[in-house]
Amino acid sequence: MRKSFTILCLLLVILGVEWGVKAKMPINRPSNIQEKEETPWYESRYSTPKADADWVLDEEIPVNYIPVPGKDNIYMQVDNNGNVKKYWKRTQQADGSWVWSKYDPNIPDNYEPVKGLKNVYKVTSKDGTIKYLKYIRNKDNSFAFVEVDKNGKSIDEGKSAESVPNNYKHISKDVYAVYDKNNVLTGYRKRVKNKKGKYIWKETDKPKTSSDDINAINKALTGDSATKAASSTSAQNNTSSNNEISAIGSDSSNQKRSNNSDGTYTVTETSQDTKVENGVRITYETTIQKIYKKDGTLLKTKKIGPQVINKETLTAADSPDKSKIKSTLDKELARVSSRVEFDTKKANDVLTKLNAQRKSEGLSSLSMDTSSEAYKLACIRAADMAIYDYSSSTSPMYGxxxxxxxxxxxxxxxxxxxxxxxxxxxxxxIHSRFQSNDGSRKIRMSNGYSNVGIAVIEKNGNTYIAEIYLS
Incomplete structure (x- = not known):
């Protein structure tokens, strides 16, 4: 009996140990460690890479001067048909200015325009190898030479698209933006099926904006541009918000021409920008001087600035005081309206031109209701800009x-x-400015919006404009 009892106790101990082990490692217990899920390539959202600094043109360089790849400060002067007319070299002087002189390249016919193909060049190397390059110039002044075939077609035309290269960025449905090794946009490709049901690449145009693409455009406009915006004094600056699209500009540009005693003439362009920081309004000025021969040949350029030309401590009345912001949109509009005067006629004229442009591109017209939130926000935004004399995606008063x-x-x-x-x-x-700015035009020509708020204010010789779109 005692022996049986001992065996029973031993079995119970063994059973208890086994149960304890299994309790700690049950077969069907779900893992409490969540592995990171990878987003499928076809669902990834578009994020615009930033072009390398060496591949963005300086504003001192004429628009028809194309850099020669592999040669520092050597440029091809091209005509409206893309034909190379002359070569130029620029040399920096001790005072920071650049002097332009004619340049005779080692192989004068190295870049030979291909007749009938715009911006396509036949390039013959020293060993006799021939290749064709297409010059790409983007609105942000980034540029690239892309290898094409003798007919000007992309070399990946018709090739397999079963896999997507890392430099192909998905932007809309089956359309991808293609970037080179310097992060310069070089074109667009569409992923289509051939007769055999296999995916191949087809060269395509940039897709038009749709409501489905607003997220993609938003990331294209923002991305890492928030840091770039802090140092930019003109053109397009963008907010860092994930949900808003903002294209802004401060263009207090003046251009003057003066004749020189040696027969040349100088064109001086001066622009100013203001920022409010810690209760101080700071004014910056940038000057670009260009000297031309009588026949219009550029001889010399010099950029001065941006330099601080004025700092003004704001008075208590002028300083942003967030405690004065009213609790409702209507009350805040009434508060700021007492300090400015809106040019409603000019705002309506801008709307008329905007809708005419949209109609010409097959888009529906936008409505503007003075009782809408978009209109009230536009009025408050323009008034805030005029009161504190700034142009920035971030208001010192509202953010x-x-x-x-x-x-x-x-x-x-x-x-x-x-x-x-x-x-x-x-x-x-105003209309021409917004249409010529790529970011602004994308917003204005989007079919993701049905109404808009436009406000215009004239104050101290400046025009302050705000267009607000709400989806």
Missing amino acids: TLNDMCNLWKISSSHPSENIWKAPSKTADE
């Missing part, structure tokens, strides 16, 4: 457009804005 929407509980998945400060401008000039 970003997203911040303004959150402040007054305005629901919009993709709020967008175009803003501009410049010496007094007409409706034609």
